[in-house]
Amino acid sequence: MTTGALQVLGLCALNVLVAGLLSPLFEGMLRKLRAIVHSRMGPPLTQPYLDLLKLLGKEDLRTTGGVLSALGPAMTLGSVLVLAMLVPMGAPPPLGFAGDVIVLVYVAGMGAVFLMLTAFASGSPYAFVGGSREMMLLLAVEPAMAIALVVGAVKAGTLATGAIAAWQAANGPSLSTILAGLALFLALQAQAGKLPFDIAEADQEVMGGPLVELSGPRLALVRWALWARQLVVACLLVEVFAPWPRLGLLPLDLALTLVKALVVLVLVAVIDVVNPRLRVDQALRYYLRVGFSALAALAFAVIGM
Amino acid sequence: MGPRKRPSRGPGRSPGKIMDQPDAAAARLTDLLRERLGALLLVAERPQPDTLRCEVAPAGVRAAAGALAWDAGARFLITVGLDVRALGRGFAIAHLFSLDAAHLFVSLEIPVDAADARIDAITPLIPAADWAEREFRDAIGVEPDGHPDPRRLMLPDDWPDGIYPLRRDFRYNARPPAAGGRPVLADAPPGASVLPMGPFFPTLEEPSYWRLFVEGERIVGCDYRGFYNHRAIEKLGETVLGYDKLPFVAERICGICGFIHSTCACQAIEKAAGIDVPARARYIRTIMLELERVHSHLLWLGIAAHIIGFETLLMQSWRIREPIMWLSEAISGNRKTYGMNCVGGLRRDISPETAGKIRETLDPVEREMRAVRKAVVGDTTLLARTKGVGVLTKEWAERIAVVGPPARASGVAIDARLDHPYAAYPEIPPRLCVQQDGDVWARVVVRLDELEDSIRLIRGALDGMPDGPIRAEITEPIPAGRLGISVVEAPRGEAVHFVLTGDDNRAYRWRVRAPTYPNLQAVPSMIAGETIADVPITVGSLDPCFSCTERLEAVDVRSAAMRVYSRDELLALSRRRGSQGGER
Numbered sequence: 001m002t003t004g005a006l007q008v009l010g011l012c013a014l015n016v017l018v019a020g021l022l023s024p025l026f027e028g029m030l031r032k033l034r035a036i037v038h039s040r041m042g043p044p045l046t047q048p049y050l051d052l053l054k055l056l057g058k059e060d061l062r063t064t065g066g067v068l069s070a071l072g073p074a075m076t077l078g079s080v081l082v083l084a085m086l087v088p089m090g091a092p093p094p095l096g097f098a099g100d101v102i103v104l105v106y107v108a109g110m111g112a113v114f115l116m117l118t119a120f121a122s123g124s125p126y127a128f129v130g131g132s133r134e135m136m137l138l139l140a141v142e143p144a145m146a147i148a149l150v151v152g153a154v155k156a157g158t159l160a161t162g163a164i165a166a167w168q169a170a171n172g173p174s175l176s177t178i179l180a181g182l183a184l185f186l187a188l189q190a191q192a193g194k195l196p197f198d199i200a201e202a203d204q205e206v207m208g209g210p211l212v213e214l215s216g217p218r219l220a221l222v223r224w225a226l227w228a229r230q231l232v233v234a235c236l237l238v239e240v241f242a243p244w245p246r247l248g249l250l251p252l253d254l255a256l257t258l259v260k261a262l263v264v265l266v267l268v269a270v271i272d273v274v275n276p277r278l279r280v281d282q283a284l285r286y287y288l289r290v291g292f293s294a295l296a297a298l299a300f301a302v303i304g305m
Numbered sequence: 306m307g308p309r310k311r312p313s314r315g316p317g318r319s320p321g322k323i324m325d326q327p328d329a330a331a332a333r334l335t336d337l338l339r340e341r342l343g344a345l346l347l348v349a350e351r352p353q354p355d356t357l358r359c360e361v362a363p364a365g366v367r368a369a370a371g372a373l374a375w376d377a378g379a380r381f382l383i384t385v386g387l388d389v390r391a392l393g394r395g396f397a398i399a400h401l402f403s404l405d406a407a408h409l410f411v412s413l414e415i416p417v418d419a420a421d422a423r424i425d426a427i428t429p430l431i432p433a434a435d436w437a438e439r440e441f442r443d444a445i446g447v448e449p450d451g452h453p454d455p456r457r458l459m460l461p462d463d464w465p466d467g468i469y470p471l472r473r474d475f476r477y478n479a480r481p482p483a484a485g486g487r488p489v490l491a492d493a494p495p496g497a498s499v500l501p502m503g504p505f506f507p508t509l510e511e512p513s514y515w516r517l518f519v520e521g522e523r524i525v526g527c528d529y530r531g532f533y534n535h536r537a538i539e540k541l542g543e544t545v546l547g548y549d550k551l552p553f554v555a556e557r558i559c560g561i562c563g564f565i566h567s568t569c570a571c572q573a574i575e576k577a578a579g580i581d582v583p584a585r586a587r588y589i590r591t592i593m594l595e596l597e598r599v600h601s602h603l604l605w606l607g608i609a610a611h612i613i614g615f616e617t618l619l620m621q622s623w624r625i626r627e628p629i630m631w632l633s634e635a636i637s638g639n640r641k642t643y644g645m646n647c648v649g650g651l652r653r654d655i656s657p658e659t660a661g662k663i664r665e666t667l668d669p670v671e672r673e674m675r676a677v678r679k680a681v682v683g684d685t686t687l688l689a690r691t692k693g694v695g696v697l698t699k700e701w702a703e704r705i706a707v708v709g710p711p712a713r714a715s716g717v718a719i720d721a722r723l724d725h726p727y728a729a730y731p732e733i734p735p736r737l738c739v740q741q742d743g744d745v746w747a748r749v750v751v752r753l754d755e756l757e758d759s760i761r762l763i764r765g766a767l768d769g770m771p772d773g774p775i776r777a778e779i780t781e782p783i784p785a786g787r788l789g790i791s792v793v794e795a796p797r798g799e800a801v802h803f804v805l806t807g808d809d810n811r812a813y814r815w816r817v818r819a820p821t822y823p824n825l826q827a828v829p830s831m832i833a834g835e836t837i838a839d840v841p842i843t844v845g846s847l848d849p850c851f852s853c854t855e856r857l858e859a860v861d862v863r864s865a866a867m868r869v870y871s872r873d874e875l876l877a878l879s880r881r882r883g884s885q886g887g888e889r
Binding site: 037040203207276278282 | 498499500501506507508521522610611612613614615616617618620621624684686687689690836837838839840841
């Protein structure tokens, strides 16, 4: 019992550390990639860490009082770290239980909700527009993501994320899971706030949207949360829809998962650099189509393909 | 100039419009005005072959402007307010028009009584005159009667009433005390909220204050307050600078199309003084003007891409642009603001080695530009963001007298290089790049077409460049009281310079109209019904240049009482402003 509890705690710590400490490195690699496509030198790989350190050391200037705007950024990061504990990373999810897929979908949306609340609490019209865009995107992306995960659940016959991943590892790909994985990959583009879907932040239109009134440590927390979220969702994607090969050794499996997540994020970044930003209505129409493709995958899963 | 096809100018123009050469056009126009105005037409004369100057009594201003714009199909350029009290008259207002097909400028000059400084506004007839009439109200103090929006345009809000900076008795360095006025802002329609864009906004690099009236993401109206960039350039040109210095200050009107403004100012003075510029200087001016178009369009392409978040295109188009900047440095010693123009010609020649360097630089630029064009044309996301966005109909483009690529993208076939040929354009005419859709994409295509054509023109000018002097010998002083109107097709559209020569080797009145001036006035009709997301790219697609537009008058007003805010006061203030949604 105690060893079991310790193991869970250890895995929780591992996932949180991976999400928290490695995500800036991934962001650094993606920045380098962008720079290469731009014909630029680009910042050093460690730049995101330096950004965080600098921002965390700054004065916490607030444009408005209120608990929500003070705590919103911390809660955004917190919700992403909780999500990390629900996602398998080289091992079954530490906080996993029967039916945790449903919780996972909710927790995945929480980060966006807290960011939105922070935005609305700031009182800035730009944050308000950005927040409402974030909400619209969330409402469009979440169903696609949820249906994709349900496809896995239907195939594996379980609602536990770890069990779905294990079933996938044992049984290999099928038409429905490939389609569902694709839908989740497309949802990741918006989840990671990458072009053509960085609509909520859109610097050139709403000056950073939800982030416009954030500065110093609170900006650092939100940035950190966004970087961690892209890594965690990428891990979820590769663990649930591409878990092969399973080596059975935690460090090796974790390393493999991270490498695969990097490949996924590189693809996301490549899409990011070759696209301009869509309008929010165009993005909604796009994710409506992604949602329908996920539904098609679900239909295939139900008939056993 | 060879014949070229000119599409019809749209509805509302009479079929009997004047479509021939300046002499016949001027004669017919004089007949038309005489028929409409009778004795109210005081003077009709031709100071230059391409200029018709008509003096009209105040009672005839609307009839004359209407006859010009609606019956003769003339395009409104700008209005010049003149303080001619020193010459024994009162004030004068000169509305400038262009008969593009006939290559003729028309100056409609109306004397205004100094004791009762009012004139009938022509804005109700010609909406394009809106800002121009507000501007002479601010600067000269002549009231345009019946103007639909008689708010301040260019003077700061705390400028005292009754002080008019472009009157001759106002010293160029005077600093009147601040009067403590507030901006007069238009009210939002009921149910709409206000989203401020500016006075400082990331994608508009210069101060301009748009207040968007929005319902959700949809724009239902807007209000503009600009002119934060006044630098007193016109006033300096009339009081401090002689003809020898004026072109250099003119070049500093704009950081991108500086050579265009210096060329335009020189041409206006040369025309007024009757100076013939040597052929080699005309060819070199053409080369520099087209080089400026190439780097400006590449700059614009990058900025437009940046506005819709396409950073890769920004980086690549600016990388392609860079060799042009190096080339400018090799030619003139400067990347920008070349300081090459002077009245009568140029200060710097292009050597055969430099000419070779220009050819060498153009080849890779052209190749890479074509690659970019190919990538841009095939990008579906880019098309989704630009097709059908920010549409300016041909009717509106003509009504607001929009110029340059935005006009050509809306099917209005005007180009100053063809309509009023200058420099070497009579010998190497440019291609008229016209699109019909009037959306942001059409403006992209027009500029991409012009990029290729500019490179062709530069090569043509290098091939045809004759030997000889680069500067005319000027032996006589330039006589006073001469009029010179000159236009140059800047990358953003047509720039207009008006010069009335004065005594002591300087201009009596120098008026500059940058292309952004008319183009910005078309924005309200372009963004109505669009979403917030489309506003930056719509405004950006005009390639706006606020500092050129607002060159006019700046006298630094420091408020008498300075107040130092403590940190907490500032925080409290910004919180209050923030919670009011940026409203004042």
